[in-house]
Amino acid sequence: MTEPTEDLVRASAEKALGETVVAANFVALNSNHLYRLETASGARYSLRVPRLRPTALSPFWQYMQDTFGLRYGSQLLSVDPILRAIDEDGLLEAPCPIAATTVGDRPAYIFTWVEGTSWEPDEFPDSGEVHERLGEYVARLHLRTHDKYGTLTEQAFDPVEFVARTNANLRHTISRFWTHRPDIGAWFERHATAMDPDVFTGHLAPIMPDISGNQFVYRDGTPAGVVDLDSYVVGPRELELAVVETCLTRPEDFRRGYESVLPLPRFEEFRAYCRFWMLVCEGGGDPDVDEFLTCRTYFA
Template sequence: MFSYPLLTAAEQACLPPLIAEPESIQARFEDSSHQLFACQTTQGEMVLKVCNQKTIDESAFWSGANHLFAADFPASLGEIHLTHVFLEKNGTLKTPAFVSAGVHRFVLTRFLEGKDIDHVTEQWVVQLAAHIAKLHQSSYSNWGTLHKPVFTAEAWASRLHDTLVFLANKQGMSMTEPTLIKALAQIDQIHETQFVPMMLDLRWDQFRGSEDNTLALIDLDAFVIAPRTLDLLLLEYVFTPAQLVIFKQHYTQSHRWPAHTKETACYQLLLFLMNILGETNLAKWMQQL
């Protein structure tokens, strides 16, 4: 008799029976919020993601997501099946089929064939552009969690201010840091009105590529409703200059590309303090855009 690792008997009582001992999958980052396991079941191959609560508690990313967007992770795993449904309807990329989830604890999905992305192809950039462009067709007047965005546009600036101060204090940044002072001073000039679905932790390691060069999205934990400008700013960090040109060519067929304005420094600092891409040099980060 085989058991799902790290789950209680009650948690795995309704899960598909295992036919082999689950195998641990090495996380690509030391601060990964989940432990991953490949599971062979009577219903096919699956992937189990179990929350690492200690890592989540210490995570700058989840601290920022929970503080600013009220993401309520990992309790929000209780609604992650709705995220699967949302992306099937409103996105263009394939996602793993949802099997089960436990509040605060785990997600079980079907395994998606493919390979980890080490070299980004032009086709994948184009596919991601189509996916983001379609997601941005869903526009909201409120923002917050993906399924219940309750915050008004007027609340964005004040919550952003409080989150920057919260994260700076949490990480021991001096309140006299010039970049922080500049960002906080600019917040009153931010007046966001367009909010869209955003994957806060969008990185290439969250995707898989198939043999036919089809891009698939495998990590769905961190979707929120956020300012469109914040989403596009994150993408400017993720892409190389050449990839960004390709992305813009396709994205702007249906959407306008916003100019960098006063909110740029605020959003750059937010992404840095949330440790979005692992950069630790603030000056280098701010000079990238």
Template sequence: MFTYPQLTPLEQASLPKLIAQPSAIPNKFEDSTHQLFYCQTADGEMVLKVCNQTNIGKSHFWLGANRLFAADFPNSLGTIHLTHNFLEKNGALTVPDFVSASSNRFVISRFLTGEDVKPELIGELWVIQLAEHIAKLHQFTCASWGKLHAPELSATDWASRLQETLIFLLEQHDAPIAEPLLAEVLAQAKNIQEIEFVPVMLDLRWDQFRCLSNNDLALIDLDAFVIAPRALDLVLIEYVLTPAQLALFKQHYTQTHSWPDHTANTPCYQLLLFLMNILGETDLAKWMQRI
């Protein structure tokens, strides 16, 4: 008899019947907050994603997402089917079909046949597809922000919560950050004003995508979507893309949206992304100079 790894008999009772023992998919990072398993079932190929509660509790990324956006992760996994539905309707990329999930525990979705996207092999077509996807998501605008499916935080709360979250995340770092710009950025944070909030994938990286057989991108990791300022998303995109990729992205994104200049808000968003360990950079001065 085959069993789903790390799940209780009760959790497995209503899941698709396995026809082989699931195999672990190697984690890309030592501090990954989930363990993935490839599952062959009577209903087809699937992927099981099981929470690593220990790593989640220590993750600066999730500490920041929960503190600032009230993301409520991993409890929010219980409603992740709504994220699948939302992206199918409002995004431009393929996402896996949802199968099952349980709050704080696991998600099962259908396996998408394809290849993992390698950052060093990103072609123009994928950059264009990403631009079209982000542009379409940014057409969904909100006056409030927070959880993707229940953005209840007021625009007037953004500055105070951002500043409080920055201070909180600074306190979580193993070693104090003594950059001179720190006090200046924290002071700026309390005066930030934002009125345009859109769906944002906080952990946007190329390794969150797969390339399908038709060379289309598919988005496979959906648990870190929130409603956030559009300007924050664009700062994140500047970090993820190379200069050439960014120029191409802008060319397509600006067919439907403006691209705002950097403002006094930008350093605050740079600091937030750094403290959430978005791309693994450990040198703040180097990070701030990248864009």
């Protein structure tokens, strides 16, 4: 999708908000075209226009649909459960939904604006306070356990299905995008198909499978808000922990924050499998499989 014009964004926002929008500034391009709105009364909002068509998803979003049942393009209508959890924990702010609208022929969603400094790298800022707060935030969400997994609003899948559903998606993604790398297909058949599904059956909770430093904003040297709610689902906490490990610069501070709430699990049981999923669904270029699976291995 090409970037919507500022005039089109402003007109759509004014119709949804019922007031004059004096500025509609493009902020970032990620899973959405993200705009910062300001109204004549001085109120500030974010407007998000999904980039992808539901019929042409990226490998990551196809995985989220195949494995968790998450519907790209409409998932932002169903974030109330994670907003309630974040509000109850009181550690971070989160954008609250205000209105749904359209920009051209695309759905669009207006949220409150969370003030803070954005951060571009996947790695979190090199700050002990950032990492300790992050660890506590993640762990407090992991306290909210579920018997089944799926979206925030509908947990339809038995935990023993997780590996089988993930493997079915991985096999399809490898056949579409990785035929030039037979070693990746070989790793899948040798290791992923032998993964013990019981590793992921014990602790289902709200998770962000693409968690990284740029999903948050920061104030006064600490995380102030989580601003990307698109990919929250209920799933195995091990998946989120394996991803966040690759983004840490102060792992012991993260551990301190996390273990003030919950003990960390043993990473060696799930790390390689989850890292392989990252490579297949989010990786690009010509990665070295062994290096990808073993870099930044901070936890036992």
